[in-house]
Amino acid sequence: MGEFELDYNDFLELFIEESKEHLQSINEELLKLESEPENPAIVNEIFRSAHTLKGMAGSMGFEDLASLTHEMENVLDLVRNSKLGITSEMMDVIFSCVDLIEKMIDSIEQGGDGKEDVTDVVRRLSMIQNPADPFQVRQNSAMQESAAAAVVDFEIDQYQLSVINEAEKTGNKLYQITIQLDKQCVMKSVRAYMVFQAVEELGEIIQSFPPVEQIEEENFDNSFSILLLSHRTTKEIQAQLQPISELSQVIVKERIVKDSTVSNQESTSEGKITKPLTQKQRKEDTSNKKHRSKSIRVDIEKLDHLMNLFSELIIDRGRLEQISRKSDLTELTETVEHMTRISTDLQGLILNMRMVQVEQVFNRFPRMVRDLAKELNKKVQLIIEGKETELDRTVIDEIGDPLVHLLRNALDHGQESTEERVALGKQEEGKVLLKAYHSGNQVFIEVADDGKGIDREKVLHKAIERKVVTQNEAETLTDNQVYSLIFSSGFSTADKISDISGRGVGLDVVKTKIESLGGSISIESEPNKGSMFRIQLPLTLSIIYAMLIKVEDETYAIPFSSIVEITKITKEEISTLYGQKVIQFRGQVVSLVSLKEVFNVPGVETSEQQELFIVIVRKGDKIIGLVVDSVLGQQEVVLKTLGSFLTNLYAISGATILGNGEVALIIDSNQFFK
């Protein structure tokens, strides 16, 4: 009994994982279908997923799930046979059906029985199929449980029936082939596969018993049956199967299906569409399985722990490097160098293990945007780019909410109402672009809309009203400075508070969240062209490249990600503008910030240095120069927090431990920009 349970749990896991994949693909395809209702390939794709889902649910014994997917499949079937047009009510019902399925699978995943009240949705589904008879609930054919008999009576559903009818018009006949494998046959599934291959050459396989999936897993007795549509004769079929060895019996019978329920309506060469599908499905199934066997699941906590331990190792490595340099022992130096190389590889690997594609977060947005657009009565197309971009797991977990916020914002505030758009001569359908990409050690995520852009005057008006800026300040602000005002707390420019955004706890929360992840957010906007929010995030949160610099006796680390260049200048090159020290750097005037001054570094009064090191850092497209005494070199450093006692320190984002065991503070140069 124990063995069985183990098997069952394995299957359950597989079932949950695959169901989720199918659900996701149904969701995606449904969204596509809404924009291209005429595309039969999409319906087929959805149908295929629903069908597989039904089969899986049936064989796992989740009856509610199976019957629900079955009803959904029926509706989709009518659509693919052009018996039903796609209406928005239908889409809504199907979407709520998908939601319900999702709920069931969640329940199963959490160890529940996957039972939900499906009657309402089922009723709505059957109403679509048969408006005259709303309470008719179809018989569920998903669970074909019967003893393997020599001749199986196939249950033919409506869709298959229509395929058969169509095929019979072009001279095809329906055959039932029953194969008995030799008792000594060792690799039953391989034999079966050969039979399937041979039969496929003859025509189109409508159904098999047991289902293909089961046969592939050798989950059948010695016999199986196939329903085949073919224009060949019984003899020809027999002859085709003859060469396959280890078949003890091949029975080919012609079958006649009485068709009374389905009218013979025109449907475009169904036969051709379904055949490649069955093949494709099988291929995908096997590739899924292969993929699975190569990966294992690891508790995320273990990965975190691994990362922590590794950080400790990096610190020790730094210390060893220092010792070996001092001791001047060749053997020690070599060993340490080797260790350094290995640990660098190891680090890459560990960081990589923690990387997850943003797809995980992005996946739920198409659906969300669709629902939201409906609610707002706007037409929106969401374009997603770069969903394969990878980000550290910890960032992924945190980034979802801010993005939801930005997307809602884009739809609610960014995009005009349909009437306004038409009046402006824009396309009725607005576009929202969600894009992720890597650049250097950073990941960028952009949310852009083609709406009305940010209204400078409106923002300023609010900002003055809320006392975020004064009237005088307001006049001198650049557009970008004005736009960033919407990140100040308690700011909302929506005229009326809607359900979707503009509750006053808006973008400031987004900004705080992003900054807590070590990232930043900026806005670009153009009236009537739209706005773009750009989030910049570090690839990883725990280990960064930094430049170590010295000011007097104190060592600081400046993250590489913000450094543009390091340059050396003489005192004479510094000039002053309005009391601000500046230098000219590559034709640009760059303001200088003296770290000694801003950090009040105590120092011995020495004769003024003639040469100064300037670390040019950037924030967005602005640059400034940090004046330091000397540059020690670059190093990988492990980020440590200063804890909750020291918070909100000016221009300090954390600390790290150097090779000699001392603590160096990490400079957050963003705060030097005003």
Added chain:
Amino acid sequence: MGKIKIVAFKLGEEEYGLDIHFVQSIEKIQHMTRVPNAPEYVEGVINLRGNVTPVIDLSRRLDLKQTAHSENTRVIITKYEELELGFMVDQVNDVMDVSTDSIEPASSNDMSAAFFEGIAKSEGRLIILLNPAELMLAPSS
């Protein structure tokens, strides 16, 4: 009649005590990294076995006269809830038992009164008991 264990230490000429439950360890003074723009009583941060731990100068925190570091200067590492913090003191004397009876509640209206829990009398010594929870509140900035 209950007893509590305290760590007794000196700030200038006065003797203070902390409930040993809050004390993690006592460290010799080591390399301290100054934290710019922190409240003036923050001495800096130290590397405490891989953790970056802030250290505050207890004399300054309590508005007492400051004394120069000596070889007796110690850092008492305390932990309250999840927060680890070092208190720099002039000298650590001993760990002692104090009976709860002998503790007089702090009643003076001193401005730092919140930091004090009471005064313990033991063998002729007067020991001011500190309230770590209050001392470890993050500075409001």
